[in-house]
Amino acid sequence: MTVFKGDMSTTRDAETNLAIWLRRIDPAGRLTASARDALGSSVGRVRPFQARETLFHEGDAPSDAVLVLEGIAARVKEQPSGGRAIVALLLPGELCNGGLQLFRHLEHSLRALTDGRAARIATATLQRLEAQHPELHAALLRAAAQDDALAREWIVNLEVRSAQGRVAHLLCELFVRLQALGLAAGAACAVPLLQQDIGDATGLSAVHVNRVLQALRRAGVVRLGRGALEILNFPRLADMAAFRPDYLELLEAV
Amino acid sequence: MTVFKGDMSTTRDAETNLAIWLRRIDPAGRLTASARDALGSSVGRVRPFQARETLFHEGDAPSDAVLVLEGIAARVKEQPSGGRAIVALLLPGELCNGGLQLFRHLEHSLRALTDGRAARIATATLQRLEAQHPELHAALLRAAAQDDALAREWIVNLEVRSAQGRVAHLLCELFVRLQALGLAAGAACAVPLLQQDIGDATGLSAVHVNRVLQALRRAGVVRLGRGALEILNFPRLADMAAFRPDYLELLEAV
DNA sequence: CGAGGACTTGAAAGCATTCAACTGAGGTGG
DNA sequence: CCACCTCAGTTGAATGCTTTCAAGTCCTCG
Numbered sequence: 001m002t003v004f005k006g007d008m009s010t011t012r013d014a015e016t017n018l019a020i021w022l023r024r025i026d027p028a029g030r031l032t033a034s035a036r037d038a039l040g041s042s043v044g045r046v047r048p049f050q051a052r053e054t055l056f057h058e059g060d061a062p063s064d065a066v067l068v069l070e071g072i073a074a075r076v077k078e079q080p081s082g083g084r085a086i087v088a089l090l091l092p093g094e095l096c097n098g099g100l101q102l103f104r105h106l107e108h109s110l111r112a113l114t115d116g117r118a119a120r121i122a123t124a125t126l127q128r129l130e131a132q133h134p135e136l137h138a139a140l141l142r143a144a145a146q147d148d149a150l151a152r153e154w155i156v157n158l159e160v161r162s163a164q165g166r167v168a169h170l171l172c173e174l175f176v177r178l179q180a181l182g183l184a185a186g187a188a189c190a191v192p193l194l195q196q197d198i199g200d201a202t203g204l205s206a207v208h209v210n211r212v213l214q215a216l217r218r219a220g221v222v223r224l225g226r227g228a229l230e231i232l233n234f235p236r237l238a239d240m241a242a243f244r245p246d247y248l249e250l251l252e253a254v
Numbered sequence: 255m256t257v258f259k260g261d262m263s264t265t266r267d268a269e270t271n272l273a274i275w276l277r278r279i280d281p282a283g284r285l286t287a288s289a290r291d292a293l294g295s296s297v298g299r300v301r302p303f304q305a306r307e308t309l310f311h312e313g314d315a316p317s318d319a320v321l322v323l324e325g326i327a328a329r330v331k332e333q334p335s336g337g338r339a340i341v342a343l344l345l346p347g348e349l350c351n352g353g354l355q356l357f358r359h360l361e362h363s364l365r366a367l368t369d370g371r372a373a374r375i376a377t378a379t380l381q382r383l384e385a386q387h388p389e390l391h392a393a394l395l396r397a398a399a400q401d402d403a404l405a406r407e408w409i410v411n412l413e414v415r416s417a418q419g420r421v422a423h424l425l426c427e428l429f430v431r432l433q434a435l436g437l438a439a440g441a442a443c444a445v446p447l448l449q450q451d452i453g454d455a456t457g458l459s460a461v462h463v464n465r466v467l468q469a470l471r472r473a474g475v476v477r478l479g480r481g482a483l484e485i486l487n488f489p490r491l492a493d494m495a496a497f498r499p500d501y502l503e504l505l506e507a508v
Numbered sequence: 509c510g511a512g513g514a515c516t517t518g519a520a521a522g523c524a525t526t527c528a529a530c531t532g533a534g535g536t537g538g
Numbered sequence: 539c540c541a542c543c544t545c546a547g548t549t550g551a552a553t554g555c556t557t558t559c560a561a562g563t564c565c566t567c568g
Binding site for chain 3: 416
C-alpha cells in the first residue's frame with residue numbers, strides 16, 4: 001500500500017483535485033476537454049491544512065484565491081468581543097476568492113475548521129482562464145451566484161427561525177450540499193464540525209447548540225456526533241427547518 | 255414650474271438617472287465618456303413604483319435586472335409563516351439582477367418599501383455592455399463584490415449583536431451608504447422605512463424595534479421618524495453598533 | 509495515567525416576543 | 539368642516555426562549 005505512495009499519488013491526486021472542483025462547478029459534465037484541462041493546469045501547489053489554521057487573515061492585503069479540496073473551511077469575521085462569526089462554510093470543491101484585488105483589505109478571514117487540503121490559485125490565473133474560456137467564466141459565475149443565494153438563505157435563517165430551526169436548516173443544507181458533491185454515503189456524511197462551529201454559524205451559544213442537537217436526536221430525526229452526520233428522517237428534519245432546497249437548485253442539475 | 259414639465263424632464267431625467275447609477279458604480283469618476291454613454295443608453299423604460307409594490311416575485315422565471323433610481327426597495331424572501339425576511343436593501347443607484355438567467359426560478363422577490371422609480375435593464379443588454387466595455391465589467395464586478403460584503407456583514411449583524419446593536423448597525427450602514435450616494439444633508443437623510451421593515455431586516459419584532467428606537471433617541475444618539483434619519487452622535491452610535499465601515503470601503507473612494 | 513479539549517448538565521438571569529389595547533396622524537367622504 | 543377610518547407607532551404585562559455561569563463527564567492523545 002505505502003510503496004511508491006509519493007510518486008503515484010502525485011499525478012493521481014492532480015486528477016482527483018480537478019475532479020472535486022469539477023463536481024462543484026460542472027456537475028452536469030458540460031465543459032469541453034480543453035476547458036477542463038485549462039482548469040486543471042491552474043490548480044497550483046496543494047497544501048494540507050490543520051483544524052484551526054488561518055488560511056488568510058482579515059485585514060491583510062488581498063491574496064490569491066483558495067480552493068478547498070478536502071475538509072471544511074469557513075469565512076470568518078472575528079469580533080472585538082472575542083468571538084468568531086462564521087459567514088460561510090466552504091466544502092470541498094469550493095473556491096474562496098481573496099478579495100479579487102478589489103478591496104484594499106480583506107474583510108474576512110479564511111479559517112480551517114477541520115484538517116484538509118487546499119490549493120492556491122492566483123487571481124491573475126483565474127482571470128486569464130476566464131478570458132480564454134467563456135464556458136469557464138460562465139461556470140464560475142454560476143458557482144458565485146450560488147454562493148450569493150446561500151448567503152441570502154443564511155440571512156433568512158438567522159432572521160426568522162428558532163434555534164432548533166436554524167440548526168436543523170444548517171444540517172439540511174450541509175447534507176444536500178455534500179450529497180451533491182458525492183460526499184454522502186446513503187443518509188450519512190462526514191461533518192467533523194464542533195458544536196462551537198455550529199453555534200458560530202447560527203448565532204447560538206455552543207451550550208444551546210448542544211441542547212438543540214440532543215432534542216433533534218431524541219426526536220429521532222438526525223444524529224450529529226463523532227464527526228458524522230446521520231439523517232434519520234429527512235422529511236421531518238426538512239419540515240422542522242422549513243427547508244426549501246430551491247436556493248441550492250443549481251448545485252444539482254442544470 | 256409645471257409648464258412643459260413632461261418634455262423638459264424627459265431628457266434631463268435621463269441624465270439624472272445615469273448620474274445616480276454612476277455615483278454608485280463609479281464614485282471616483284474614472285469611467286471614460288464612451289463607457290458612460292453606453293451605460294446611459296442601456297437604461298430603458300423608467301417606471302414609478304409605489305410602496306409595497308412587488309417589482310418581481312419569488313418563484314417567477316428569471317427576469318430583467320432592475321435599477322432603483324429613487325426610493326428604497328428590498329430583496330425579500332416570503333416565509334411560510336406569513337412574515338417577510340428582508341435580505342438586502344436597495345438604495346438609489348443599486349442594481350438587482352433578476353436571477354441572471356442562471357436559476358430556474360427567482361429565489362427572492364423584489365419589493366418596494368417606499369414610493370420611487372426604477373428602470374428595467376435586460377440581462378442581455380448588460381452582458382453586451384460588459385463585453386464591449388471592460389471598464390464597465392470591472393465597475394459592475396466591484397459593485398457586486400460590495401453587495402457580497404454587505405450581505406456578509408448582515409450575517410454578522412444577525413449572529414453576534416443584540417437588538418440595540420443590530421438596529422444601530424443598520425442605521426450606521428444606511429447613513430454611510432446614503433451619504434456616499436450624495437443623499438445625505440449634513441447629519442440627516444431621508445429613510446422612509448417602517449419600523450416593521452427595520453424589524454424584517456434585523457430579525458426583530460416591530461414592537462421591539464420601536465422600543466430600541468426609543469432607547470436610542472433617549473440616549474441622544476439618533477432619531478428615526480417621519481421618514482427621516484438624524485444622526486445626533488455618530489461616534490457613539492458607531493460604538494454601540496460595533497460599526498466598522500471597512501466593508502463599505504469601496505463605496506467611498508477607490 | 510494524566511491532561512486537555514469537547515461535550516453535557518443544571519440553575520438563574522436576561523433579553524426579546526407575544527398579545528392586546530391605545531394613541532396619533534393622514535386621508536376620505538359625508 | 540368635521541366624523542370617521544385606517545395604518546403606523548406606542549405602551550404594558552406576561553411568557554418563554556436563549557444565554558450565562560459553573561461544574562462535571564467523556565474521550566482522546568501523549
